[in-house]
Amino acid sequence: MNGITVTNRSNLNPHITVIVPAFNEAEAISSTVANIAHHLLQLSQHWDIVVVDDGSRDQTASVVRSLPAKLNTTLVRFSRNFGKEYAITAGLENANGDIVICMDADGQHSSELLVEMLEKWREGYDMVYAVRQDREVESSFKRWGSKIFYGTMSLGGQINIPPDAGDFRLMDRQVVNALLSLPERNRFMKGIYAWVGYRSIGIPYIPLPRSHGESAYSKLKLIQLAWTGITSFSVMPLRLASAVGASLAFFAFIYGIYVVIDRLFFHESVPGWPTVVASMMFFAGVQLLFIGILGEYLARIYDEVKGRPSYIVAEIAKPNIEKAASKPKAFKSPIIKAVEKDLLS
Ligand code: UDP
Numbered sequence: 109m110n111g112i113t114v115t116n117r118s119n120l121n122p123h124i125t126v127i128v129p130a131f132n133e134a135e136a137i138s139s140t141v142a143n144i145a146h147h148l149l150q151l152s153q154h155w156d157i158v159v160v161d162d163g164s165r166d167q168t169a170s171v172v173r174s175l176p177a178k179l180n181t182t183l184v185r186f187s188r189n190f191g192k193e194y195a196i197t198a199g200l201e202n203a204n205g206d207i208v209i210c211m212d213a214d215g216q217h218s219s220e221l222l223v224e225m226l227e228k229w230r231e232g233y234d235m236v237y238a239v240r241q242d243r244e245v246e247s248s249f250k251r252w253g254s255k256i257f258y259g260t261m262s263l264g265g266q267i268n269i270p271p272d273a274g275d276f277r278l279m280d281r282q283v284v285n286a287l288l289s290l291p292e293r294n295r296f297m298k299g300i301y302a303w304v305g306y307r308s309i310g311i312p313y314i315p316l317p318r319s320h321g322e323s324a325y326s327k328l329k330l331i332q333l334a335w336t337g338i339t340s341f342s343v344m345p346l347r348l349a350s351a352v353g354a355s356l357a358f359f360a361f362i363y364g365i366y367v368v369i370d371r372l373f374f375h376e377s378v379p380g381w382p383t384v385v386a387s388m389m390f391f392a393g394v395q396l397l398f399i400g401i402l403g404e405y406l407a408r409i410y411d412e413v414k415g416r417p418s419y420i421v422a423e424i425a426k427p428n429i430e431k432a433a434s435k436p437k438a439f440k441s442p443i444i445k446a447v448e449k450d451l452l453s
């Protein structure tokens with residue numbers, strides 16, 4: 109336990125809220141929610157689920173609206189797609205639980221893990237994150253990409269992001285309040301979780317295969333996310349710029365002395381315009397690169413000072429028993445029927 113004293117919470121009966129960011133998950137969402145509800149029933153008497161529809165272009169929102177009221181599911185619908193990081197933030201803002209757990213809508217995060225997460229919370233941990241163990245079966249792009257990313261982040265040295273821990277995690281109310289107290293608009297959640305600190309522990313898991321459709325994260329989106337993470341939580345690229353600038357200047361100075369000595373004492377003329385052209389191009393390239401990096405940080409500052417809200421909520425639909433009763437019969441998957449039976453018995 110890293111020498112930290114932890115509070116024992118074994119007698120508490122916490123309210124658990126599970127938040128589920130969903131983008132084009134109409135096919136998967138009802139069985140994911142039913143499955144989560146099924147497990148929550150065994151964990152606590154007080155629980156609810158918040159699905160954040162991140163501007164889906166399919167029927168995700170209407171599927172969630174028509175879920176049986178007994179699944180205790182609130183829908184928060186964005187006015188457009190803002191991205192998973194913002195969907196999680198909105199979920200945290202709309203969660204009432206003493207404990208909040210974040211899970212994907214595509215069924216990749218196994219509800220079986222909830223028992224273990226809750227056990228760790230009872231032992232006194234404030235944040236319990238799932239650490240994926242399946243990197244070796246991933247594409248070499250993702251494997252190497254994540255190595256480079258975590259390597260760069262740890263070089264920055266400001267925060268310690270545990271490798272391979274994603275958004276699948278349990279958070280105590282204290283942690284949720286701390287996360288919500290951060291005003292920044294560039295919400296790189298992995299960094300923010302690490303930044304707030306608290307007693308945290310990882311538990312291993314292997315993600316299940318996606319129940320429907322494809323991952324929303326293309327290679328380009330992953331690179332963008334990694335770059336946002338690096339520029340939001342590390343000043344390493346700026347330091348690198350200064351270090352490269354300083355060493356180039358040093359070598360240029362030494363070379364200058366050499367040229368002068370060579371001219372004065374050994375040769376009549378200084379030969380070689382190709383050297384001049386090549387080095388000019390090189391230095392121009394280095395300068396542009398670092399101006400670009402400066403621009404990235406400037407863009408982050410620009411985003412923050414504009415002071416716009418991070419996302420816009422178009423609708424919040426609470427579970428409503430009367431509404432559900434008067435609705436025409438919606439399609440119910442076998443798993444929803446099983447959970448309803450559970451709830452009624
Ligand atoms: N997601 C989201 N907004 C987006 C992209 C994804 O809310 O713009 C949700 C998605 O519905 C899923 C979770 O984030 O619940 C993880 O996305 P995905 O499965 O596409 O990513 P992967 O599992 O490959 O990391």
Ligand code: MG
Pocket residue numbers: 212214216318323
């Ligand atoms: Mg997924």
